Amino acid sequence: MEVKNLTCIGCPMGCFLTVSIEDDRIGVEGNTCPRGADYAKKEVTNPTRIVTSSVRVNGADIARVSVKTASDIPKGKIFDCMKEISAAQMDAPVSIGDVVIENCAGTGVAVIATKNVPCKK
Amino acid sequence: MKQHDIVVIGGGPAGLAAAISAKKAGVSDILILERDSTLGGILNQCIHNGFGLHTFKEELTGPEYAARFIKEAQDMEIPYRLGAMVLSITPEKVITYMSKSEGLVQISAKAVILAMGCRERPRGALNIPGFRPAGIYSAGTAQRLMNIDGYSVGKEVVILGSGDIGLIMARRMTLEGAKVKVVAELMPYSGGLKRNIVQCLNDYGIPLLLSHTVVGIDGKDRLTGVTIAQVDANRQPIPGTEIHYDCDTLLLSCGLIPENELTREIGVEMNRVTSGPNVDDKLQTGVPGVFACGNVLHVHDLVDYVSSEAALAGANAAAFVQNEKTAEKTHKVVIKAENGVRYTVPQTIDVENMSDSVTVRFRVADIYQNRSVCVYYDGKKVSSRKKRVLAPGEMEQVVLKKNSFADYPALSEIVICTEEA
Numbered sequence: 001m002e003v004k005n006l007t008c009i010g011c012p013m014g015c016f017l018t019v020s021i022e023d024d025r026i027g028v029e030g031n032t033c034p035r036g037a038d039y040a041k042k043e044v045t046n047p048t049r050i051v052t053s054s055v056r057v058n059g060a061d062i063a064r065v066s067v068k069t070a071s072d073i074p075k076g077k078i079f080d081c082m083k084e085i086s087a088a089q090m091d092a093p094v095s096i097g098d099v100v101i102e103n104c105a106g107t108g109v110a111v112i113a114t115k116n117v118p119c120k121k
Numbered sequence: 122m123k124q125h126d127i128v129v130i131g132g133g134p135a136g137l138a139a140a141i142s143a144k145k146a147g148v149s150d151i152l153i154l155e156r157d158s159t160l161g162g163i164l165n166q167c168i169h170n171g172f173g174l175h176t177f178k179e180e181l182t183g184p185e186y187a188a189r190f191i192k193e194a195q196d197m198e199i200p201y202r203l204g205a206m207v208l209s210i211t212p213e214k215v216i217t218y219m220s221k222s223e224g225l226v227q228i229s230a231k232a233v234i235l236a237m238g239c240r241e242r243p244r245g246a247l248n249i250p251g252f253r254p255a256g257i258y259s260a261g262t263a264q265r266l267m268n269i270d271g272y273s274v275g276k277e278v279v280i281l282g283s284g285d286i287g288l289i290m291a292r293r294m295t296l297e298g299a300k301v302k303v304v305a306e307l308m309p310y311s312g313g314l315k316r317n318i319v320q321c322l323n324d325y326g327i328p329l330l331l332s333h334t335v336v337g338i339d340g341k342d343r344l345t346g347v348t349i350a351q352v353d354a355n356r357q358p359i360p361g362t363e364i365h366y367d368c369d370t371l372l373l374s375c376g377l378i379p380e381n382e383l384t385r386e387i388g389v390e391m392n393r394v395t396s397g398p399n400v401d402d403k404l405q406t407g408v409p410g411v412f413a414c415g416n417v418l419h420v421h422d423l424v425d426y427v428s429s430e431a432a433l434a435g436a437n438a439a440a441f442v443q444n445e446k447t448a449e450k451t452h453k454v455v456i457k458a459e460n461g462v463r464y465t466v467p468q469t470i471d472v473e474n475m476s477d478s479v480t481v482r483f484r485v486a487d488i489y490q491n492r493s494v495c496v497y498y499d500g501k502k503v504s505s506r507k508k509r510v511l512a513p514g515e516m517e518q519v520v521l522k523k524n525s526f527a528d529y530p531a532l533s534e535i536v537i538c539t540e541e542a
């Protein structure tokens with residue numbers, strides 16, 4: 001049996017969770033509410049995160065446009081995703097939601113702009 | 122001299138929400154003055170997600186959250202000036218600002234809303250011995266350099282201070298390929314939100330050393346390393362606990378202070394704990410018609426609270442302009458922060474003219490477990506709410522209802538405190 005300790009981020013209480021994993025049975029202790037158990041199960045089976053970063057933008061007054069993955073991606077894919085983001089560029093004007101990368105690091109999730117950037121004045 | 126009904130100083134989330142709400146309340150002669158080249162304030166550089174969980178029930182990034190308010194202000198045709206740096210405000214509400222296109226301009230206002238935000242505690246305020254080589258930045262400056270100007274800040278990083286900006290930058294620099302070796306925090310607890318400790322440090326295996334500080338800085342031109350030592354209960358370094366880290370970058374995330382030079386000049390009473398002005402339940406300062414909201418009033422960790430607080434200031438400023446005669450009868454009661462409660466905002470409440478309920482926000486002084494947050498009216502306990510955990514990093518609130526004061530016609534003092542549960 002494997003045991004993991006986690007801090008729940010569901011709310012400011014930040015309960016200290018102990019998760020025991022035996023084959024496909026997952027036990028959670030220390031949670032004050034059901035959200036903590038859900039969080040712990042997801043965290044040990046398929047942890048995901050939204051990745052935010054910025055890419056170069058050409059023809060604007062600022063040098064970078066901020067971007068994010070359109071939804072959360074597996075935690076293990078974060079650095080692969082960052083590699084593709086670092087290589088990407090956009091041209092002004094940019095609107096929030098414009099797609100930078102369609103399928104980032106094979107996750108099926110797009111990377112989109114999170115800032116409106118007008119052309120250089 | 123041109124006169125406006127309401128002039129808002131600062132076009133960050135607080136200034137925008139205040140202006141929008143004042144316009145909704147029926148005042149249309151509003152002007153926002155913003156020194157930067159864009160609206161949105163500090164949110165423009167906070168490209169991470171986690172904004173607006175409460176307001177929009179989704180996790181937006183800073184620029185996305187700002188964009189919603191900018192769009193609303195523009196759709197409502199609220200006038201604003203960019204590149205307009207306010208230099209002074211007089212008690213008579215004459216505002217002097219400087220802009221490239223207009224030069225030095227003086228305008229007057231019937232009501233002023235202060236929304237200048239806060240800035241980082243400068244490095245001079247921190248007592249670190251050693252040379253002053255390149256490679257030492259405040260975390261917010263590094264954030265701006267990376268996220269807006271596109272510079273790479275450093276490769277091997279140590280962060281002093283575990284405030285939210287420091288935590289966010291630890292993750293940001295790691296994702297950009299830097300090695301963040303350690304985050305050192307002087308206090309025995311982190312001032313940052315727990316979700317940031319989990320998502321920014323634990324996710325990437327970055328150690329957090331509590332009760333530690335930087336005691337030495339190496340390098341003459343460029344930083345080459347720092348020495349960190351444990352501190353005792355009096356925050357004095359303990360000899361023999363020094364650890365050396367090679368690094369080319371040191372980020373300082375040692376807290377924010379409200380930007381209140383202008384506020385002081387108006388002559389309003391300031392609060393020693395918040396470094397912001399004292400305000401009443403209308404978020405009005407000691408000078409009638411001058412209101413304050415957002416980080417200039419007290420440092421917030423969640424922008425949602427900034428927006429709701431600012432909306433209240435905007436509505437009250439509108440009411441002030443529309444109804445310039447002051448209330449006939451007032452009954453101002455002081456709210457005292459005691460026993461583990463560091464401060465409250467507002468600091469006074471006019472129980473005669475208050476709205477049906479007033480939200481009082483506060484921070485506690487330390488990490489407490491199983492304590493109650495209690496409210497006393499003239500020494501009598503009127504409410505008590507048990508909390509499992511209270512932490513200085515998370516803003517708390519109590520709501521005071523107007524009808525709760527009905528039995529206290531001669532009330533002179535409200536106390537908000539913590540007690541062993």
Ligand SMILES: Cc1cc2nc3c(=O)[nH]c(=O)nc-3n(C[C@H](O)[C@H](O)[C@H](O)COP(=O)(O)OP(=O)(O)OC[C@H]3O[C@@H](n4cnc5c(N)ncnc54)[C@H](O)[C@@H]3O)c2cc1C
Nearest residue numbers: 131133134135156162163207237238286415416422423424
């Ligand atoms: C690095 C960082 C990370 C954060 N992370 C989160 C998060 O994850 N989630 C969350 O909900 N909240 C977060 N916050 C908190 C939230 O972003 C702030 O509380 C909020 O932006 C404060 O809004 P404001 O309008 O009071 O101040 P600001 O955004 O600072 O705006 C103040 C504006 O006033 C202008 N100004 C100042 N002085 C003058 C002058 N003299 N003349 C003209 N203009 C002036 C400034 O240029 C600025 O645009 C974070 C804050 C920071 C600093």
Ligand code: SF4
Nearest residue numbers: 008010011014015036
């Ligand atoms: S388990 Fe429930 S109460 Fe505890 S931190 Fe998570 S969400 Fe909050």
